[in-house]
Amino acid sequence: MDMAPDPALKPAKGNLLPILSGQTQDARWAALADAAAEPNAFYAPDMFRAALDHLDESKSVRLIEVFDGILLIGLLPVMVTTRHGRLPMATVANWMHAHCFLGTPMIRSGREQDAWAGFLRQLDCADWAPHFLHLRGLDAAGANAAALEAVCVTQGRPFREIGRYDRALLRSDLSAEAYWDANVRPKKRKEIRRLQKRLADLGAVESRMLTDAVDLSHWCSEFLALESSGWKGRQKTALSCASHDAAFFRAATAAAMANGNLEFLRIDLDDRAIAMLVNFRHLDGAFSFKIAIDEELGRFSPGVLIEIDNLRAVQTSSAISWMDSCAAPDHAMIDSLWGERRSIAQYRVALRGSGVQRAHRAAAFTMANALERFTAFIKGR
Known part of the structure; x- marks a missing residue:
């Protein structure tokens, strides 16, 4: 377990991120x-490679890979943060860049506990890893969260769930029309x-999905x-406000299009886009990534109209079993359209080590928990 996969891939100086050799x-x-074990388009190669190649913050990312012989069973990108919430305390956290909405690591199905044991073993030995592990954006009901908790219990390793929220999820066997009728108020x-009729009075309204890669750059x-x-x-x-963000978007959509993992929708009014929506697929799931609308036509609710098209696309697709909205908690628009919910959790996990480092890590974990309980007590009063 954890052996180096390829002598040609040397670790970059001061970083677990290997030199990329193709x-x-x-x-x-x-x-x-x-x-x-769990779909996560943000850590699947289409988006993950684009993020590593183009996002500025990727320069500080370390990749922890767990192997069984030459078989890769786990991949966890991490980075050192200078704060933990409001605490001025450095931690090592799973890497969730500004355009990443799920932090579930990529773990081979059936090897979840082996992978987590390997991640934690490497972090325990890493002198660069401060205090404890902060894991964000995990599916609380997923196989990976369950495996993490099981490994911590088996090892007697302290851990704590420190936050959870629900966000909209689309998972149903109903047709799009039946789902719409069941979940949206009359x-x-x-x-x-x-609103659809009023919009049509302004000109020709057309809904489209990208099917030809030749059109991708223009879209x-x-x-x-x-x-x-x-x-x-x-x-x-x-995205266009930073050149690296725009480059990431173009690279990720191009890779996903080439691999059949891109869902790109639009609504046009007289051949001009007034709403566009981008989804990325991984395995049987899909993730709603970004939406853009013409705010001058906001009175017609173009965001809702394109979500109706999206509902039809998902419910008629044989390749998509469910879609994660990737929305913020209590998102008024999507929560009113989708009836299912997904619980997203974050964890604080103790790291071990030896000597002074072990003592420092244990003290930091205990302090963070104590301050959290104290804050909750004060708020309760």
Whole structure:
């Protein structure tokens, strides 16, 4: 277990991230993703490689890989953070960049506990890993979270769930029409029909899905422009506001398109995009990544209209069993349309070591837990 996979792949100085030598690493990541215990498009090769290649923060990422012989059974990207919530305490955390909405590591199905044991063993021995492990964005009901808890219990390793929230999930055997009728209030359905008619009075309305890779670059340009025209552009959080974010988006969509994992939808009014939506697939799941709308037509609810198209696309697809909204908690729009929920949790996991390092890590874990309980007590009072 944990043996080096390939002598040609040398660790970068001061970093577990290997020098990228082409297809060997990508091939083993792809094989792992194909056999993953839980789908996670953000750590699957299409998006993960694009993030490593283009996002600025990837320079500080370390990759922890667990092997059984030459078989890769686990991949966990981590980085050292300078704070833990409000505490000025450095931690090692799973890497979730600004465009990553699920932190579940890529673990081979059936080897979940072996992989977690390998991750923790390497972190215990890492002199660069401060205090404890902070895991964010895990599916609380998933196989990986269950395996993590089982390994901690078996090892007598302290751990603590420190947060949880629910977000909208689409998982149903109903047709799109039956699902819409079952989950959306009649008054809202009537209002949406009225808005669709009013929008059609302005010109030709057409819903489309990207099918030809030749059109991808143009669609990406239109999406970036549409997103930056709204509040994200004004707040400088749109993808186009940073060249590396835009490059990541183009690279990730291109890789996903080539591998059949991209769902790109749009609504046009007189051949001009007024709503666009991007999803990434992994295994039997899909993840709603970004949406952009023409805010000048906000009175017609273009975001809701394209979600109706998205509902039809998901419910008629034989390749997609469910879709994660990747939305913030209590998201008014998507929560009113999708009836299912997914619980997303974060954990604090103690790290071991030897000598002074072990004592420092234990003290930090205990202090963080004590401060959390004290804060909860004060809020309760």
